[in-house]
Amino acid sequence: MKYLQQQSRLKLAIIGALSLMGLTACSDSDDIRAIMPPEPEPAPIVMHDFDVSVTNLTANQPLSPVVLLSHTSNLSIWQVGDPASVALEHLAEGGDTSMLVALDGIDASSVATAPIGPGANQTLSISIPEAQVAQLSIATMLVNTNDAFTGVQQIDLTSFTVDDKMTYHTMAYDAGTEANSEAKGTIPGPADMGEGFNAMRETNDRVSGHAGVISRDDGLSDSILDASHRFDNPVATITITRKK
């Protein structure tokens, strides 16, 4: 009861303050403005925190540092059948996420500091202001390839309540930006330590499901890859958990 009384007194005080502000707005006097009550503190921004754990399911394809992209717009990071964006090309050929995080429409992003080794897993966090919680896209390169990547995109985060968890088993895509020559000097991963991004596009310039690598053990004589670099889907398990 006492609490209620206090509350109504508080309400009265607020109403009083508001009417005073109303008066202030009507008045031309600087003196009255000077005694205005201080502006109320803006409401604290509520953040939604998500953990994204990525398990590398491949035998011998390290995954480049994972990028998490939060976007309110219906942004498509890749579209099977369409040419890859230059930003995606940078990721798929060289593991470089800097252009993806700078894309128009990205509200928040998080980039891992290290690659994920074959059979290893890693958890990355992202904190998104409540008003911007909408969609999440995730991408990483299979680094012992010319231009293979994996990920998920446009995951609806609005349906996640705290402790909700969603798991995705993801497939390998071919960015279609660089021919899958597997040749020495063309693969940035530890199998070759060759070139990453190259602005040249292959003739078949479109994103598709990846057919896998061939390797020199399987008859592609000038391939720098061996049998252990071959892979089958799924190549990663991605689990998104809302923490806060």
Add this chain to the structure above:
Amino acid sequence: MKHTLLSSALIIASITSISTQSEAEAAELSINITNLTNGTYFTPVLVAGHNAETSLFTSGTMASEALKKMAEGGDIGDLDAMIIGADGVTVTNPAEGLLAPATSVNDIMLTTSDSQNYLSIVAMLLPTNDGFVGLSSWPIPTTAGTYTIMLNGYDAGSEKNNELINGGGALGTLGIPVDPGMHGGTDGAGIDDLSENNNVHIHPGVLGDMDNTGGISDLDSRVHRWLNPVAKVTVTVK
């Protein structure tokens, strides 16, 4: 009027107690397993119902000794004992031997208690070094119906994939025990498996070659390759 209200309340109360009871009751499952591969056998299958704390395998972690025994030599005894020891329930070897490529074993009956909420299935992929087909901790639905699950081929990460058929099925013995389909070759040089991945992962697939009396592998690339999924499982929850 009051009487009616009271009886509806009683009815609601009794419905609630029925549904609570049915959740606590055993689930009856009927399971079909189809080997989808072209030339790869499943060794005796282990079907297990178990609690949340138990699992047969987890991708991205080191295989247990019991899992390695299954993946390298088809021996499900230790995994079975592990499940039984953890208050689980199992069906062992429902196909009564090997489950041949493109064949099915149907109507495997598994009755689970209320604490055995998860279904797992494993069998070795033969001929491989340490490949297996697996389902790990699938949450058993509480709604009756028929559910379809596609299973992938895993690599236990415990043995190099040298692809030589030499009878090596014992734990830690390098090599493939046998090719039941008799398509395997001899005198392969052996693949130098350069993967350093010692954790359970998706199998990259076998390589094989087309040389039956030499080459790099004793497997036949025209017979023994697969792509995921390698098995189709349907579970009917009664």
